[in-house]
Amino acid sequence: MTDFTQTRPLFDLPEGVIYLDGNSLGPLPKSAAARVARTIQDEWGQMLITAWNRAGWMDLPSRLGDRIARLVGAEAGSVVLGDTLSIKVYQALASAIEMNLGRKVILSDSGNFPSDLYMAQGLCKTLGDGYTLKVVAPEEVLGAIDESVAVTMITEVDYRTGRRHDMKAITDRAHAAGALAVWDLAHSAGAFPVELAACGADFACGCTYKYLNSGPGGPAFIYVAPRHQNRARPALSGWLGHEAPFAFDPDYRPGRGVERMRVGTPPILQMAALDAAMEIWDRVDMNALRATSLALTDRFIAGVEAACPDLTLATPRDHTSRGSQASFRHPEGYAIMQALIAEGVVGDFRAPDILRFGFTPLYTSVQDVDGAVAILARIMAELRWDRPEFKARQKVT
Ligand SMILES: *Cc1c(COP(=O)(O)O)cnc(C)c1O
Numbered sequence: 001m002t003d004f005t006q007t008r009p010l011f012d013l014p015e016g017v018i019y020l021d022g023n024s025l026g027p028l029p030k031s032a033a034a035r036v037a038r039t040i041q042d043e044w045g046q047m048l049i050t051a052w053n054r055a056g057w058m059d060l061p062s063r064l065g066d067r068i069a070r071l072v073g074a075e076a077g078s079v080v081l082g083d084t085l086s087i088k089v090y091q092a093l094a095s096a097i098e099m100n101l102g103r104k105v106i107l108s109d110s111g112n113f114p115s116d117l118y119m120a121q122g123l124c125k126t127l128g129d130g131y132t133l134k135v136v137a138p139e140e141v142l143g144a145i146d147e148s149v150a151v152t153m154i155t156e157v158d159y160r161t162g163r164r165h166d167m168k169a170i171t172d173r174a175h176a177a178g179a180l181a182v183w184d185l186a187h188s189a190g191a192f193p194v195e196l197a198a199c200g201a202d203f204a205c206g207c208t209y210k211y212l213n214s215g216p217g218g219p220a221f222i223y224v225a226p227r228h229q230n231r232a233r234p235a236l237s238g239w240l241g242h243e244a245p246f247a248f249d250p251d252y253r254p255g256r257g258v259e260r261m262r263v264g265t266p267p268i269l270q271m272a273a274l275d276a277a278m279e280i281w282d283r284v285d286m287n288a289l290r291a292t293s294l295a296l297t298d299r300f301i302a303g304v305e306a307a308c309p310d311l312t313l314a315t316p317r318d319h320t321s322r323g324s325q326a327s328f329r330h331p332e333g334y335a336i337m338q339a340l341i342a343e344g345v346v347g348d349f350r351a352p353d354i355l356r357f358g359f360t361p362l363y364t365s366v367q368d369v370d371g372a373v374a375i376l377a378r379i380m381a382e383l384r385w386d387r388p389e390f391k392a393r394q395k396v397t
Contacts, residue, residue, distance in 0.1 A: 002288035007043060007362040010280055011213075018368045018375075020347045023325050023358025026213030026277070034270055035276035039159075041047035046270075047356070060271045065221060067278045068212070071286060072185060072204065073195035074223050080258045081208070081274070082266055085186060087236070088205035089153070090119045091261055092222060094235030096180040097123070097131070097202055099228065102375065103150035104130045111138040111158035116184055120153055138163060142173055144211060147178040149283045156194070157187035157323030160350045162315040164188075164323050186210060189221075191324035192293065193286035195313040196223055211324070211360060212281065215275035222261045230259045238263035251277070253360040280362065291360060292361035293324045294368050300326050300357065303373035307379045325358045336397065339379045345372045349397045 012028040013019055013157040019027060040144055040163045043055040053056050065079035072079070082088075093106065106120045117133065124131040136144045145152060157164050171181040183204040188194050190211030196204050204223040205253060208214035234254055239245045240262040243253040254260040297315075304311055304326075330336055330353060337349040347357040357372070379385055 002285050003290075003341060004292055004361045005079050005365075007280060007284070008365065011363045012209060013363060016072070018281075018345045018372045020169070020345065020357040020359065020364065020368070020372060022213070022360040022363070023191070023210055023356070024189075024348055025209055025216060025362065026211060026360070028215070029213055029277045029280060030258050031274075032213075032215065032273045032276040036272045038271060038274035044310070050199050055061060057266070057268050057392050060268065060275070061219075061266050062259060064271060064274055065258070065279060067187065067282060068221050069223075069280060070313075071087075071194070071212075072223065073193065073197055073199075075197050076224050078226055078229070078258050079221050079223045080198075081219045081221050081271065082240075082262050082264075083220055084217075085184070085205060085207040086119055087114045087263070088222040088261075089116050089182075090123060090236060091236055091370045092182045092203035092205050092224075093120060093151060093153055093226070094227075095232040096182050097127070097231055098235075099231065100150040100178070100180055103148060104132060105148045106131070106133045106151050106153055107141070107144055107149045107179075108133060108135050108153045109141050110135050111121065111161065112153070112155045112162060113159050113186065114311055116153060134305060138165070141165065141170060143176050145173045147177055149174070149177060151180045151182055153182045155186060157182035157325075159187055160314070160354045160356065161327050162323045162325040162356075164316075164321050165193070166247050166320075167201065171201055187323050187325070189280065192290040196378070197225075203223060203232075208277075210248045211358075212274070213277040213362075214270060216290060218270050218274055219267055222258070224261060225257045229260075229348070230352040232260070233259050234263075235264050237373045240264055240266075253390075277293075282351075284362070289361050294319050296359040296361065296364055296366065297322070297324065297326050299366065300359065300369045300373060303370065304328060307373060307377035311355070318327060324360065325356055327357070328355045330355060332385060334393065335385040335387075335390040336376075336379060338397075339385035340372075340376060341385075342390070343375050343379065343384075345375050350397070 061081040185206030189206040209218035314327040
């Protein structure tokens with residue numbers, strides 16, 4: 001499906017709002033409310049515990065994984081859902097590091113999302129024995145991959161700037177140096193076509209509540225390359241990753257394939273919402289999505305640069321070096337974003353000075369882009385952001 005005027009009506013977007021924050025929390029697919037209600041009433045309500053079998057709850061994490069696999073260029077049977085992204089990062093990293101004994105360095109970059117860095121720091125501390133996280137500037141990643149590196153842990157698209165790493169180049173360099181490559185697809189899955197298998201990625205993970213629209217707290221996914229699946233030891237060895245969970249064996253034996261990365265009871269209601277969202281994704285041509293996303297982003301960047309000389313573009317102009325967002329810097333970025341939100345244009349702010357706008361062709365139109373540019377231009381020209389109520393920081397920015 002390449003006609004995105006047909007996907008927009010599938011989302012419940014509030015009247016008068018231009019939503020440019022689907023890269024942070026995707027909007028509600030109209031079918032999700034009914035789908036979740038059905039799961040609650042017909043499955044939980046009527047089937048009670050038998051729904052684990054009768055409604056197929058137990059297989060949802062792999063069924064949804066196979067549908068996400070198409071979007072990220074993964075082999076069937078190599079993606080499974082569960083937990084949050086931070087936990088999936090930890091799992092991928094712990095398994096990868098154990099597959100490369102003798103090396104002690106996890107390599108990441110300063111554009112990575114802090115939670116990924118924190119998880120790596122926590123893992124190093126738990127392992128002790130000289131394990132360290134090395135963080136370099138995003139432009140220095142390729143050059144920093146040497147024989148000391150056990151694993152690269154890179155988020156493909158920088159959450160602040162939208163800068164995109166070259167997955168193939170970094171993965172190839174990692175392999176040539178004897179390292180494994182772990183990729184975080186938080187700002188990639190559903191943003192553009194990803195080619196995990198073609199790039200030779202070892203592990204990957206990502207979330208579903210951003211571009212994929214599964215709702216707040218939606219489960220994350222993890223990818224393990226087929227060649228590693230029966231070798232990767234799950235560090236979080238929960239009962240649902242066991243080979244036979246219902247044998248209730250006191251000793252852990254990892255399950256077959258990527259299923260071993262499951263930990264505990266899956267969040268069924270949240271997965272029902274994701275299931276509804278995936279009905280839309282199943283029909284989306286990712287190349288058409290990318291072309292439209294670049295056209296929208298180019299149009300927004302050109303419009304803002306022409307109308308708002310005080311804002312500095314933080315996102316690379318080169319199409320191959322960016323994801324599906326456009327970011328601008330301004331020292332008063334927080335207040336400007338609050339003023340924008342007050343006028344119905346929703347993006348977000350990322351410290352210290354980034355105004356971030358996500359472009360999601362499924363429901364963002366050219367009219368939205370032009371409307372957002374016009375409102376931003378007025379806010380900047382008339383200093384409408386310069387009011388105390390826009391400067392008071394809220395808990396979530
Ligand atoms: C959004 C995001 C997270 C969030 O992790 P959760 O555990 O889902 O809260 C982690 N890493 C990256 C790169 C992100 O963009």
